[in-house]
């Protein structure tokens with residue numbers, strides 16, 4: 001008999017937190033044991049709380065690394081450890097104040113001599129040391145870190161900086177090795193699972209969700225499926241959508257269900273992109289998903305499929321992306337390039353089986369409804385996987401069960417959350433400038449997401465700029481993105497346009513600013529300034545010039561790229577970005593190179609970039 005294939009979904013490396021977490025053990029004298037156990041219990045408690053705090057931002061803006069900070073100091077007068085917390089904060093979104101700064105501000109003077117608990121090492125780099133300096137200035141004397149940063153250009157940097165400042169830094173698994181930390185580390189891993197999967201496997205964290213009857217069907221044999229699960233369960237699905245960058249279904253689900261796939265649980269929350277995978281492009285001309293006012297839609301298809309319909313959908317604002325051979329892995333690589341951290345698969349069994357076979361599904365959420373529909377041909381959640389024996393079944397791990405009204409929700413991982421700690425070299429082992437050079441051309445430096453090596457070049461990076469607003473008054477724009485989006489509507493003599501500028505100024509994150517700017521531009525094109533197409537490059541240049549002159553460490557970073565071509569690696573923005581296959585115009589990269597030349601030309605004489613006016 002041939003050997004059974006290796007169970008699907010089990011990744012070879014890297015190590016996981018389910019494995020041997022704490023290989024080294026220290027022996028302590030018995031008299032220390034009790035007090036040490038108590039302090040470990042407190043440390044583990046506050047670390048879990050930091051992870052909980054970090055999770056608060058999920059679903060408010062586009063998924064991003066989740067950072068939480070809890071500052072605590074023992075209070076002699078109370079045993080209630082919750083009362084020890086003097087400050088806490090979380091990163092709401094990329095480009096907004098960091099968790100450490102918010103916690104330190106809340107703690108004020110109480111932070112002196114206290115301990116700060118961080119679920120994840122801060123992503124301070126290239127002179128941006130806001131997180132570290134916030135803790136130093138606040139006067140904390142000890143920092144407990146749950147996880148070192150998984151991205152290698154950030155890993156160890158903040159820890160090293162803190163130690164240089166004389167702060168005691170204890171890292172779980174290295175300096176803190178008691179059993180008590182295992183659960184706390186688990187919380188830290190879960191809250192940043194998307195980032196960890198992305199860093200380890202170069203695909204977004206993928207969750208397969210389905211609702212099935214007690215007899216294992218996801219629809220009646222006619223294909224009718226509304227609804228299997230109850231209202232409360234469907235509310236939970238909206239939350240899951242809000243935590244994802246994209247939602248995927250197959251063409252058949254579009255034909256049969258005409259879904260909307262929006263996150264409708266909160267007003268103004270994060271709206272994920274909807275992706276339809278269809279090889280045939282045999283899709284309806286009218287469908288809810290083609291209404292891009294609700295949310296952006298991409299159809300991923302096979303090269304050459306029904307170009308006539310492709311054009312019709314493109315006219316409605318739907319993006320069509322062609323693949324040589326449409327398959328889940330290539331679509332996931334595409335999503336990775338697009339910067340997505342987390343994807344929710346809401347497809348039927350055929351596509352689900354294909355995605356599981358391609359080993360791109362990491363977690364499953366299965367809703368069980370207490371009803372029976374029957375039907376030999378009624379669809380089931382996962383189609384053919386080619387397994388012949390029950391011993392080949394994929395065992396879910398870290399399984400949880402929860403009752404949701406009359407339904408039951410079971411969730412579990414198909415493979416362990418990758419803990420990259422043992423795999424990635426620390427910052428001491430890698431050069432200080434590690435340009436993520438493109439494998440194709442050695443002199444190309446790509447940047448896109450703020451967590452990339454040169455992510456500070458991106459317009460979402462947290463570097464405020466002070467430039468005049470629509471009234472000519474100096475205003476501090478939180479990011480270049482805020483400035484750029486608002487200027488689509490500046491100087492338009494219309495109260496609604498002025499309101500939009502105000503709305504963008506107050507946007508809590510660059511993502512929100514971009515969403516408001518883009519949606520209003522699409523929905524109310526008459527409010528966009530008439531000279532926008534001819535002015536937008538000047539607006540952008542003014543903003544980035546101001547950004548680099550205001551933050552000198554960025555100038556240093558820009559100059560360190562001399563001789564390299566800078567490319568904004570956006571696979572979809574063909575004006576500012578370089579596109580998927582270099583077909584984009586890359587105007588943002590070009591402007592940065594122009595600025596670099598300008599600085600190199602003037603640096604000897606003035607020593608700084610000219611002030612933007």
Ligand SMILES: NC(=O)C1=CN([C@@H]2O[C@H](COP(=O)(O)OP(=O)(O)OC[C@H]3O[C@@H](n4cnc5c(N)ncnc54)[C@H](OP(=O)(O)O)[C@@H]3O)[C@@H](O)[C@H]2O)C=CC1
Pocket residue numbers: 209210211212217218219222223224225228249250251252253254256257277278279280281282283326327328346347348349350351352354379
């Ligand atoms: N209860 C629940 O949770 C859910 C129930 N459903 C139900 O499931 C049924 C649809 O199931 P099913 O047809 O399996 O679902 P899907 O439409 O989600 O998936 C199959 C389709 O995906 C497209 N596809 C693209 N690439 C691939 C690939 N590599 N492998 C496989 N498919 C690919 C094809 O579209 P094309 O034919 O256009 O080329 C194919 O027909 C419906 O009755 C629906 O109501 C669906 C989702 C959730």
Ligand SMILES: Nc1c(N[C@@H]2O[C@H](COP(=O)(O)O)[C@@H](O)[C@H]2O)[nH]c(=O)[nH]c1=O
Pocket residue numbers: 210211225226227228229230233234237249253257258259260261262346347367
């Ligand atoms: N039938 C079914 C689900 N089906 C999924 O939800 C989609 C419809 O979403 P929307 O149009 O946004 O409400 C549908 O196409 C399919 O992907 N989900 C569930 O949680 N429970 C259910 O019983």
